[in-house]
Amino acid sequence: MIGKKRSKILIVDDTEVNIDILVEFLGDIYDVSTASDGFTALESVAATPPDLILLDIMMPGLDGFGVCEKLKGDAATSDIPIIFVTTLSDITTESQGFDLGAADFITKPFSSAVVRARVKNHLALREAARFKADVEQITRHDLKSPLNTVIDLPKRMLLSENLSDRLRDMLQRIEDAGRTLLAMNNLASVLFKMEQETYTLTRAKMDLTAVTRMVLSALEDTARMRDIKLQLVVNGADIPAPIHFMGEELLCHSMIWNIVDWAVEASPREDIVLVSVESTSPSMIRIDITGRTEAPLELRDIFFEKYAGDKKHGTGLKTYSARLIARTHGGDAIVSSKDDKIVISIFLPT
Incomplete structure (x- = not known):
């Protein structure tokens, strides 16, 4: 029987004992390895x-804080838990360590039980x-195939001429x-990268009107x-005309979905949610x-902040991610009020 693979621990301290x-x-x-300097x-x-x-803190040359900062600043090593082992126990030292991304502190002199317990827990x-x-x-990878089938089969069936209007609809x-689910699945895989500003957009020509x-x-x-009516206006007209944009279609789909979905859930019954797409400026598209x-009115001041919503109106992740997507595309999103209504505006540079 093959035994469980042993975890690898690196001990860094300039004192041999x-x-x-x-x-x-x-x-x-x-499996333990050691290093005597940063x-x-x-x-x-x-x-x-x-x-x-x-990791010891007080070492000549590159100290423990410096080592921690370099490791946490590298995407390849940022997820490795770092436990500082030190004689320092003041609040300032601990605060600095946690600010750098440390997982825990163990104070010298060591206790065998404490060291083993904390290492075990963080592993x-x-x-x-x-x-x-x-x-x-x-899950995200495996969902792509069935979702593409959900999207493709109706598209093929719509090519038939012998369909009633109701069935076509x-x-x-x-x-x-299906496209909405595919966009949600895609967003889940790239949201963290966008937060860390490490995501590279794959831009392609798309029609924002069609996506909306x-x-x-x-x-x-x-x-x-x-009992809410959804209304789409493009460049001031009720008849949608194409508005082309170089961006990632699935991300733009999620961006618009998140805001419109929030508006539908937050609006009173028997109301209208108006979506306006404008390309009147040669350098900017506005939605x-x-x-x-x-x-609540006070939520408008923190509209795009993560986890800013209350239980009834959501966590704030939808609006937060919508602005994040806009900013990843080089644009932005703002919230304002007009005639006792709330207006969420998305700006995308062309």
């Missing part, structure tokens, strides 16, 4: 990334986070709903249940989503 004590505590459970520690991590690092937390991320990645809504129409089609049933909202 401290290294010896920690190796004695952990060597029978984990620069050697960085070289060791680059060559063989550990699962966790026990378990990391393993749980990695497992969750892997499951989500597999139903098939179109199925296709639009798909969003409104997918939200039609939700709006109908609240306005206007509605009367039942959300």
